[in-house]
Amino acid sequence: MLLFVFLATVALWGVLRMYQERQRLWKIASQFSSPKPHWLLGLLPLFPANDIPGIFETMVKLHEQYGQDLFNWGLLNDHMIIVSSATNVEKVVMAKKTEKSQIYDFIKLWLGQGLLISSGEKWFHRRKIITPTFHFKILENFATVFNREVEVLVEKLAPYAKSGEEFDIYEPVSLYALDSICETSMGVEINAQRHPENQYVRDVKRMSELVLLRIFHVLSSFPKLYWYTMPNAWEQRKLIGRLHAFTDSVIQQRRQQLLSAVQHNRGEQVLDADADSMFGDKQRKTFLDLLLNVTVEGQPLSDADIREEVDTFMFEGHDTTTSGMAFTFYQLAKHPEIQEKLYQEIKDVLGADYRSVPLTYNTLQNFPYLDMVVKESLRLLPPVSFIGRRLVEDIEMNGVTIPAGTDFTIPIYVIHRNPAVYPDPERFDPERFSDESTQRRGPYDYIPFSIGSRNCIGQRYALMEMKITIIKMLVNYRILPGTNMRQVRLKTDLVLRPDKAPIINMSALLLLLVMLIVYGATQAYRKRRQLQRIAAHFNYAKPHWLLGNVMEYPANDIPGIFETMVKLHEQYGQDLFNWGLLNDHMIIVSSATNVEKVVMAKKTEKSSVYNFIELWLGQGLLISSGEKWFHRRKIITPTFHFKILESFVHVFNQEAEILIEKLRQHANTGREFDIYEPISLYALDSICETSMGVEIDAQRHPENQYVRDVKRMSELILLRIFHVLSSFPKTYWYTMPKAWEQRKLIRRLHAFTDSVIHKRRQQLMAEGNSDAEDQEDREDDNLYSKRKQTFLDLLLNVRVDGNSLSDLDIREEVDTFMFEGHDTTTSGMAFTFYQLAKHPEIQEKLYQEIKDRRGPYDYIPFSIGSRNCIGQRYALLEMKVSIVRMVSFYRILPGDTMHEIRLKTDLVLRPDKAIPIKLIARP
Numbered sequence: 019m020l021l022f023v024f025l026a027t028v029a030l031w032g033v034l035r036m037y038q039e040r041q042r043l044w045k046i047a048s049q050f051s052s053p054k055p056h057w058l059l060g061l062l063p064l065f066p067a068n069d070i071p072g073i074f075e076t077m078v079k080l081h082e083q084y085g086q087d088l089f090n091w092g093l094l095n096d097h098m099i100i101v102s103s104a105t106n107v108e109k110v111v112m113a114k115k116t117e118k119s120q121i122y123d124f125i126k127l128w129l130g131q132g133l134l135i136s137s138g139e140k141w142f143h144r145r146k147i148i149t150p151t152f153h154f155k156i157l158e159n160f161a162t163v164f165n166r167e168v169e170v171l172v173e174k175l176a177p178y179a180k181s182g183e184e185f186d187i188y189e190p191v192s193l194y195a196l197d198s199i200c201e202t203s204m205g206v207e208i209n210a211q212r213h214p215e216n217q218y219v220r221d222v223k224r225m226s227e228l229v230l231l232r233i234f235h236v237l238s239s240f241p242k243l244y245w246y247t248m249p250n251a252w253e254q255r256k257l258i259g260r261l262h263a264f265t266d267s268v269i270q271q272r273r274q275q276l277l278s279a280v281q282h283n284r285g286e287q288v289l290d291a292d293a294d295s296m297f298g299d300k301q302r303k304t305f306l307d308l309l310l311n312v313t314v315e316g317q318p319l320s321d322a323d324i325r326e327e328v329d330t331f332m333f334e335g336h337d338t339t340t341s342g343m344a345f346t347f348y349q350l351a352k353h354p355e356i357q358e359k360l361y362q363e364i365k366d367v368l369g370a371d372y373r374s375v376p377l378t379y380n381t382l383q384n385f386p387y388l389d390m391v392v393k394e395s396l397r398l399l400p401p402v403s404f405i406g407r408r409l410v411e412d413i414e415m416n417g418v419t420i421p422a423g424t425d426f427t428i429p430i431y432v433i434h435r436n437p438a439v440y441p442d443p444e445r446f447d448p449e450r451f452s453d454e455s456t457q458r459r460g461p462y463d464y465i466p467f468s469i470g471s472r473n474c475i476g477q478r479y480a481l482m483e484m485k486i487t488i489i490k491m492l493v494n495y496r497i498l499p500g501t502n503m504r505q506v507r508l509k510t511d512l513v514l515r516p517d518k519a520p521i522i523n524m525s526a527l528l529l530l531l532v533m534l535i536v537y538g539a540t541q542a543y544r545k546r547r548q549l550q551r552i553a554a555h556f557n558y559a560k561p562h563w564l565l566g567n568v569m570e571y572p573a574n575d576i577p578g579i580f581e582t583m584v585k586l587h588e589q590y591g592q593d594l595f596n597w598g599l600l601n602d603h604m605i606i607v608s609s610a611t612n613v614e615k616v617v618m619a620k621k622t623e624k625s626s627v628y629n630f631i632e633l634w635l636g637q638g639l640l641i642s643s644g645e646k647w648f649h650r651r652k653i654i655t656p657t658f659h660f661k662i663l664e665s666f667v668h669v670f671n672q673e674a675e676i677l678i679e680k681l682r683q684h685a686n687t688g689r690e691f692d693i694y695e696p697i698s699l700y701a702l703d704s705i706c707e708t709s710m711g712v713e714i715d716a717q718r719h720p721e722n723q724y725v726r727d728v729k730r731m732s733e734l735i736l737l738r739i740f741h742v743l744s745s746f747p748k749t750y751w752y753t754m755p756k757a758w759e760q761r762k763l764i765r766r767l768h769a770f771t772d773s774v775i776h777k778r779r780q781q782l783m784a785e786g787n788s789d790a791e792d793q794e795d796r797e798d799d800n801l802y803s804k805r806k807q808t809f810l811d812l813l814l815n816v817r818v819d820g821n822s823l824s825d826l827d828i829r830e831e832v833d834t835f836m837f838e839g840h841d842t843t844t845s846g847m848a849f850t851f852y853q854l855a856k857h858p859e860i861q862e863k864l865y866q867e868i869k870d871r872r873g874p875y876d877y878i879p880f881s882i883g884s885r886n887c888i889g890q891r892y893a894l895l896e897m898k899v900s901i902v903r904m905v906s907f908y909r910i911l912p913g914d915t916m917h918e919i920r921l922k923t924d925l926v927l928r929p930d931k932a933i934p935i936k937l938i939a940r941p
Contacts, residue, residue: 035542035543035544035545036543036544036546036601037542037543038543038544038545038547039095039542039543039544039549039601040094040095040542040545040549040550040601041546041547041548041550042548042549042550042551042552043095043545043546043548043551043552043595043601043603044547044549044553045418045547045550045551045552045553045554045555046418046550046552046555046556047089047091047097047549047552047553047554047556047561047597048550048554049089049554049556050087050088050089050416050554050555050557050558050591050594051084051086051087051088051556051558051559051586051590052084052560052561052586052590053560053570053586053589053590054559054560054561055091055558055561055562055563055566055567055597056091056561056562056563056564056565056566057562057564058093058562058564058565059092059093059561059563059564059568059599060090060091060092060093060096060561060566060568060597060598060599061091061558061560061561061562061569061570061571061596061597062092062234062566062569062570062571062598062740063568063570064076064559064567064571065234065569065570065571065573065575065578065579065582065740066571066572066573066579067231067572067574068573068574068575068737069572069577069578069579070574070576070577070579070736070922070930071507071572071577071579071580071920071921071930072571072575072576072578072579072581072582073230073231073572073573073574073576073577073582073736073737074508074575074576074577074579074580074581074582074583074921074922075507075572075575075578075579075581075584075585075920076570076571076579076581076583077100077404077432077570077571077579077583077584077585077586077587078431078432078580078581078582078583078586079586080100080559080567080570080582080583080584080585080587080588081100081102081586081587081588081589081590081594082585082587082589083585083589084585084586084587084588084590085557085587085588085592086102086103086106086432086436086557086587086590086591086592086593086594086608087102087106087556087590087591087593087594087607087612088100088101088559088567088586088587088589088591088594088596089557089558089559089567089594089597089603090427090558090559090561090566090586090595090596090598090604091558091559091561091567091598092566092567092568092599092602093237093562093564093565093568093598093599094546094565094566094599094602095542095549095566095597095602095603096566096568096597096598096601096602096603097425097549097553097558097561097566097598097601097602098120098406098424098426098427098594098595098597098598098602098603098604098605098606099415099425099427099553099556099558099593099594099606100427100429100558100583100587100595100596100604100605100606100608101426101428101556101594101605101608101609101612101613101616102429102432102433102436102587102593102607102608102609103591103592103593103607103608103609103610103612104460104592104609104610104611104613105614106416106556106593106607106611106612106613106615107465107469107607107609107610107611107612107613107614107616108609108610108611108614108616108617108618109415109607109609109611109613109614109615109616110426110428110612110616110617110619111428111462111470111472111607111613111615111616111619112613112615112616112617112618112619113407113409113410113411113616113617113619113620114620114621115409115411115422115619115621116410116616116617116619116621117137117407117408117625118134118135118407118408118472118623118624118625118626118628119426119427119625120408120602120604120626121233121406121425121427121604121626121739122134122135122406122625122626122628122629122631122632122641123241123629123632123747124229124233124628124629124630124631124738124747125225125229125627125628125629125634125635125735126628126630126631126632126633126641127254127255127258127630127631127632127633127764128257128262128329128333128631128632128635128731128735128760128764129330129333129631129632129635129636129830129833129834130322130325130632130636130638130641130642131323131326131632131636131637131641131642131646131647131830132326132327132328132329132331132632132635132638132639132641132642132831133145133148133330133331133638133640133642133650133651133654133831133834134628134631134635134640134641134834135330135624135628135629135635135637135638135643136326136623136624136637136638136642136643136646136647136650137622137624137642137643137647138623138644138645138646138648139646139647139648140643140644140645140648140649140650141472141623141624141642141646141650141651142644142645142648142649142651143314143645143647143649143650143652143653144327144638144639144642144647144649144650144652144654145475145647145648145650145651145652145654145655146648146650146651146653147308147309147312147314147649147651147652147816148305148475148639148650148651148652148654148655148809148835149475149651149653149654149655149657149658150653150656150657150658150659151203151303151304151655151656151657151658151662151709151835152655152657152658152659152662152663152892153655153656153657153658153659153660153661153662153663154379155659155660155661155662155663155664155665156656156657156658156659156663156665156666156808157659157660157663157664157665157667157708158378158379158661158664158665158667159202159664159665159666159668159708159808160202160663160665160666160667160669160670160707160709160892160896161378161482161486161667161668161669161672161895161899162376162665162666162667162668162670162707162708163202163666163669163670163672163707163708163713164377164482164483164486164667164668164672164673164899165377165490165668165669165670165673165675166669166672166673166675166676166713167194167198167201167672167673167674167677167699167702167703167707167715167717168194168670168671168672168673168675168678168700168717168899168900168903169490169672169675169676169677169678170197170212170677170679170699170703170715170716170718171191171211171487171491171673171680171681171696171697171699171700171703171717172490172491172495172674172676172677172680172682172717172907173679173682174190174211174676174677174680174681174696174717174718175495175682175684175696176679176682176683176684176685178683178684178691178937179494179495179681179682179683179937179939180683180684180685180687182686182687182688182689183683183684183689183691184689184690184691184692184936185500185684185690185932186692186932186933187344187348187691187696187848187932187933187934188344188692188697188698188729188848188929188933189214189694189695189696189698189720189725189726190211190677190680190695190697190698190699190700190720191347191487191693191694191695191696191697191698191699191700191847192223192336192337192340192344192695192697192699192722192724192725192726192728192729192840192841192844193210193214193216193219193696193698193699193716193720193721193722193724193725194210194343194487194673194676194696194697194698194700194701194702194704194844195336195339195340195697195699195703195704195705195716195725195840195843196332196336196698196699196701196702196703196706196716196722196724196725196728196836196840197209197210197673197699197703197704197705197706197713197715197716197717197722198336198339198483198670198700198701198702198703198707198708198709198716198839198840198896199331199332199335199336199339199701199702199704199709199710199835199836199837199839199840200268200702200703200707200709200712200713200774200836201703201704201706201707201710201711202335202479202704202705202707202708202709202808202839202892203304203332203335203479203810203832203835203836203839204268204269204272204304204306204328204331204332204706204709204711204771204774204775204808204809204810204832204835204836205272205275205304205306205307205710205711205712205777205781205809205814206268206271206275206306206710206711206712206714206774206776206777206778206810207706207707207712207713207777208706208715208724208773208774209714209715209716209718210699210702210703210706210714210715210716210717210719210720210724210725211676211699211714211715211716211717211718211720211722212716212718213714213715213716213719213721214716214721214722215721215722215723216714216716216719216722216724216726216727216770217260217726218260218332218722218724218726218727218767218770218771219698219722219723219725219727219728219729220723220725220726220728220766221260221261221264221723221724221726221728221763221765221766221767222333222336222724222726222727222729222730222731222732222763223337223727223731223732223763224253224257224726224727224729224731224733224734224759224760224763225261225631225634225730225731225732225733225735225764226631226730226731226734226736227576227729227731227732227734227736227737227756228730228733228734228735228754228756228757228760228763229731229733229734229735229738229739230576230733230735230736230738231573231734231737231740231741231756232244232248232251232734232735232737232739232740232747232754232756233627233735233736233737233741234568234573234579234737234740234741235568235737235738235741237599237750240747241747241749242747243748243750243753244738244741244749244754244757245748245749245750245752245754246749246751246752246753247749247753247754248750248752248753248754248755248756249754249756249757249758250737250738250750250757250759250760251738251747251749251751251752251754251755251757251758252751252752252753252757252758252759253755253758253761254633254734254750254751254757254759254760254761254763254764255633255752255757255760256761256763256764256765257634257727257730257731257734257759257760257761257762257766258634258760258762258763258764258767258768259761259766259768260761260762260763260765260766260768261329261633261727261731261763261764261765261766261767261769261770261771261833262325262768262769262771262829262833263765263769263770264724264727264766264767264768264769264770264774265325265329265767265768265769265770265771265774265829265832266771266775267770267771267775267776268712268770268772268775268777268778268836269310269321269771269772269774269775269779269825269828269829269832270772270779271712271772271773271774271775271776271777271778272304272306272310272774272776272777272778272780272781272782272810272828273310273775273776273825273828274776274777274779275776275778275779275780275781275783275785275814276307276778276779276814276815277779277782303657303808303809303810303815304709304711304808304809304810304811304812304813305657305709305710305808305810305812305813305831305835306324306328306709306710306775306778306812306813306832307711307778307809307814307815308653308809308810308815308831309323309324309327309328309650309812309814309816309823309827309828309831310324310779310811310813310816310823310828311811311814311815311816311823312649312815312816312817312818312823313817313819313820314645314649314818314819314821316818316821317818317820318816318818318819318820318821318823318824319818319823319828320823320825321823321824321827321828321829322636322824323637323646323650323827323828323830323831324775324823324824324825324828324830325638325768325824325825325827325829325830325833326632326641326642326826326827326830326831326833326834327636327637327638327650327654327830327833327835328636328771328774328828328829328832328833328834328835329634329635329636329638329768329829329832329833329836329837330635330636330638330639330641330831330833330835330838331638331639331705331832331833331834331837331838332635332705332724332767332770332771332774332832332833332839332840333635333728333732333767333834333836333841334474334476334640334835334836334838334839334840334842335836335837335838335839335841335842335843336702336724336725336728336836336838336840336841336844337401337698337731337732337838337840337842337844337845338401338402338480338840338841338843338845338846338893339479339483339484339697339698339701339704339705339839339842339845339846339847339896340694340695340697340698340701340702340725340728340840340842340843340845340847341399341401341514341694341841341842341844341845341846341849341928341929342395342396342399342401342480342697342842342844342845342846342848342850342893343483343484343487343488343693343694343698343700343701343844343847343848343850343851343897344516344692344693344697344698344848344929345399345516345694345847345849345850345851345852345853345927345929345933346392346395346484346697346847346848346849346850346852346853346897346900346901347488347491347497347693347696347697347848347852347854347855347933347935348399348694348848348849348851348853348855348919348933348935349391349394349395349398349399349446349849349851349853349855349856350488350497350693350851350852350854350856350861350904350905351497351498351499351693351851351852351855351856351910351913351934351936352446352499352852352855352856352857352912352913352935353446353853353855353857353858353859353861353912354498354855354857354858354909354911355857355860355861356853356854356855356856356859356860356861357492357497357851357854357860357861357862357908357909357910358861358909359387359858359859359860359861359862359863359867360387360388360391360488360492360854360865360867360901360904360905361496361864361868361905361910361940362868362870363386363388363865363867363902363905364385364388364489364864364865364867364868364869364902364903364905365493365865365868365869365940366866366867366868366870367381367384367867367870368489368869368906372493372869373494373678373907375671376671376672377489377667377668377670377671377899378664378667378668378671379663379664379665379666379895380664380667381667381902382482382485382486382667382898382899382902385864385868385898385901386867387448387863387864387865387866387867387868388485388864388867388901388905389485390448390449390450390451390452390864391488391850391860391861391864392481392484392488392846392894392897393448393451393466394446394448394450394850394853395446395846395847395854396846396897397440397450397464398434398435398443398444398446398853399508399514399848399849399927399929400431400514400845400846400849400927401514401842401843401844401845401846401928402430402467402468402927403429403430403431404429404431404583405428405430405472406425406427406428406604406628407426407428407616407617407624407625408423408424408604408622408624408625408626409422409622410619410621411619413615413619415593415605415612416556416593418551418552418556419552420552420555420605421548421552424552424603424604424605425603425604425605425625425626425627426604426605426607426612426616427583427594427596427604427605427625428465428606428607428608428613428616429584429606430466430468431514431580431583431921432583432584432587432608433462433463433464433465433592433613435584436463436608439459439463440463446853446857447857448853448860448863462610462613462614463610465613466846467480467890467893468617469613469614470614470617470618472622472624473617474890475655475658475838475890476658476709476839476890476892476893477890477891477893477894478658478663478890478891478892478893478894478895479658479663479666479705479839479843479891479892479894479896480843480846480890480893480897481843481846481890481891481892481894481896481898482666482891482894482896482898482899483666483673483701483704483708483839483843483847483893483896483900484843484846484847484850484897484898484899484900484901485847485894485896485897485898485899485900485902486669486670486674486896486897486898486899486902486903487670487677487697487700487704487847487896487899487901487903487904488674488847488850488899488902488905489674489868489898489899489900489901489905489906489907490673490674490900490902490903490906491674491677491681491693491696491900491901491903491905491907491910491937492854492861492901492902492907492908492909492940493902493907493940494675494678494681494682494685494904494906494937495678495682495684495685495904495907495910495937495938495939496686496908496909496911496936496939497693497851497855497908497911497935497936498684498688498690498910498912498913498937498938499690499912499913499914499935499936500689500690500691500913500932500934500936501690501934507577507919507921507922507930507931508577508580508581508920508921508922508927508928508930514845514927514928516692516694516919516920516921516929516930549595549597549601549603552595552605555595556594556595557591557593558595559590562597564599566596566602567598568597568599568740570582571740573741574737576733576736576922576930577920577921577922577930579736579740580921581920581921586606587608592609593609604625604626623643623644624640629747630735630739633764634764634767634768634833635834636826636829636833637830638830638831638834639651639831639834639835640837642830653812654809654812654813654831657709657808657809658892660891663895666704666892666895666896667899669704669707669708670708670895670896670899670900671903672707673700673703673704673707673717674700674899674904675903676700676703676717676718677699677700677904678904678907680699680717680718681696681904681907681937682937682939684936684937685937685938685939687936687937689936690913690934690936691935691936692932692934693848693933694845694848694928694929694932695725695932696717697900698729698841698848699716699720699725700716700717700844700847701839701840701841701843701844701847702714702722702724702725702836702844703716703717704839704840705835706836708839708896709835709836709839709892710774710778710809710835710836711778712781712810714774724770724836727770728837728840728841730763731760731763731767732841732928734756734757734760734763737756738750738754738757741756767833768829768833771832771836772829774810774832774836775825775832778808778810778811809831810832813827813831814828839892839893842893843893843896845927846893846897847896847897847900847901848928849927850897851901851910851933852919852929854901854910855910855911855935855936856912858909864901865905865906865909868906906940907939907940908937908938908939910936910937911935911936911937911938912936913934913935913936
């Protein structure tokens with residue numbers, strides 16, 4: 019009897035606590051728009067289970083229906099605020115103290131505490147370490163890789179151009195992006211384009227899907243429960259194992275390459291040297307080299323540290339760029355007039371030898387129309403369609419105090435479709451980014467690479483890869499829509515993509531259980547009240563009492579999840595309070611004011627969303643925070659120096675040429691194909707060669723599994739984010755089939771990354787042996803003047819506190835760069851080509867610009883705050899080179915039945931299905 023009373027008391031206390039918390043949240047939610055939540059599930063019932071495109075579509079619809087800022091209720095008192103109004107977006111992204119939101123927790127098993135997820139000092143140091151790897155001079159070296167890898171892509175696409183048969187562009191582009199990130203950032207050639215069976219791509223893709231499904235799962239607030247009980251979690255564990263194995267192979271390969279060089283190179287790396295003294299042309303350190311050799315407080319990065327960053331870079335450097343490129347080709351196919359205009363610009367700028375002239379970083383500055391096309395593609399279909407932040411300190415928003423610990427989601431996709439800023443927002447119109455139009459917009463109205471201190475470190479890498487790819491594609495092929503081209507259904511997992519018990523005696527236990535339930539319910543109630551007071555100041559869909567707003571998002575429908583997010587903002591406004599399971603929540607801000615508050619907060623970390631990719635990317639630059647992030651960022655930043663970016667152009671040109679050649683098979687055939695896949699392979703080739711110093715030849719071996727794995731990994735992550743068990747990661751991880759798949763993907767992705775690192779290590783060892791006799795005579799023994807060092811080279815050689823980075827440290831950063839440097843740029847380029855295909859007049863204008871060789875244009879970098887994207891210039895450079903090449907060689911046409919694609923956003927904004935286009939080779 020006493021035990022029963024005790025249990026009842028505990029249970030009652032729990033209910034009261036939950037009620038009090040609910041009341042607090044209601045006060046906050048009342049200041050935001052929101053659908054009416056289920057008393058238990060919040061808004062979870064609105065999101066279709068296991069429908070990744072449906073989840074995306076639901077998100078979009080909620081914004082369409084409720085407005086810019088939404089309060090999203092989850093299970094019980096779980097919640098988040100989704101803000102898209104400029105005012106609230108600014109408040110979130112510019113808040114003095116923020117970290118990554120809970121969404122990122124779902125990828126933490128994959129990406130660890132890499133740059134994407136880490137926070138605090140770790141993030142600060144990682145960012146500082148990594149930033150130099152995106153220096154302009156290093157990016158210039160990457161151009162060579164991009165040029166070479168895009169040639170493989172072009173070659174691989176040639177049979178489609180010859181036959182006129184339509185195909186899915188996403189896969190070859192993904193392999194290209196994987197080859198690129200491995201060679202550029204890891205110094206390892208994996209030849210994914212020439213070996214398209216590469217599992218890494220598929221694992222990343224599936225991992226992203228599982229993460230999204232977990233986010234919108236009813237157990238999203240109970241990560242342990244989800245991890246151990248959900249089949250998706252079991253799958254996720256398998257994926258993580260494979261992803262980590264791939265990353266480890268890349269790191270090991272690069273480490274072996276460096277061993278010989280290290281034996282003959284006794285000069286100490288000075289990370290704080292003036293950047294310009296580091297960027298010569300005889301030695302290029304990769305991102306991975308930096309991780310392997312950097313020291314933090316006299317200690318090298320651990321193996322786990324390295325793998326975190328490698329996982330993060332491998333994912334971000336290939337998966338996002340794949341979506342960017344594929345969506346660009348999709349747009350170019352839909353808008354032949356824009357494609358033709360772009361093609362004419364390419365011819366005018368490059369002159370008579372426009373098909374063969376290598377593209378350089380400097381050359382890419384002469385394509386104003388290409389720049390507009392890329393920006394418009396990234397506006398309409400941003401590869402990273404949403405970002406998450408968690409407040410570390412209280413902020414004021416909508417007249418209410420939002421307490422520290424609140425999660426915000428910033429739906430970039432929704433922000434970019436604000437009709438007040440972009441009239442007729444669904445129309446692809448590069449002229450929106452003319453100088454005059456750009457000046458009329460605020461800084462938080464266009465943030466494809468995020469904004470604030472945690473913006474994308476590799477955006478210049480992605481842009482360069484995209485541009486080289488587009489140029490090479492257009493000078494070789496005219497991109498046409500497929501005969502069966504329809505609206506591409508989008509899904510967003512981690513990237514926007516196209517869709518496609520033992521019996522026991524219960525007498526005493528029951529009483530204890532009741533008391534625990536009462537206790538938990540009371541605690542949850544108190545938390546709910548607190549959250550309600552915050553949510554009252556945001557827009558939000560009415561949450562289910564238990565599931566919050568989780569039911570708003572369609573389960574397992576990645577495009578549906580994305581569409582739901584967008585619709586919530588359209589319906590409720592810019593800044594939303596999003597309720598999850600129980601008291602789980604986040605605030606989704608898209609208003610410039612609140613975005614600034616979040617991203618510019620003095621202290622922020624990646625939100626819990628990024629935890630879902632930690633197993634893949636570890637504590638790489640994307641995820642890490644605090645000192646770790648700070649040191650990693652400091653180490654990596656020099657690899658994206660302007661002078662290094664200039665060298666990347668050679669890679670972009672080479673890889674774009676391959677892309678052009680691969681697409682030749684589609685030209686003049688009249689048959690549509692999916693532009694996303696070849697762009698992804700191109701982006702992969704580019705990131706591998708520019709940042710890793712390794713040629714993986716993904717375009718020539720389109721069976722590369724890495725591209726598919728990244729895509730799937732992103733989908734799994736998004737599905738996990740929206741899973742009811744998203745708040746119970748361990749439960750999800752050990753019980754959900756998608757977690758099992760995710761584990762497999764992670765193992766393959768890590769294996770691929772490890773192979774890149776190992777290959778680069780072997781290369782460096784060989785180089786060290788060959789340079790031994792000349793070593794003593796060198797007067798300038800810095801990072802860039804004697805040997806072109808890739809991002810991976812830097813990881814392999816950098817020393818932190820006197821110690822080298824561990825294999826895990828290196829893999830974290832390599833995984834991060836491989837993902838971010840290939841997948842986001844793929845989406846950027848693909849969406850750009852999509853827009854060019856849709857708008858032939860814009861394509862023609864861009865083509866004429868290329869032919870006319872206009873003067874250089876001014877470009878404002880995507881950087882606000884300390885955690886901006888370290889590779890943003892890389893991405894822009896890649897995109898521009900790609901677009902110039904594509905438009906130069908091909909006229910991109912939409913498919914015969916092409917119409918608006920359906921979007922999905924997992925880790926990167928992507929089309930839900932293929933982006934079918936057609937190509938016509940230019941004379």
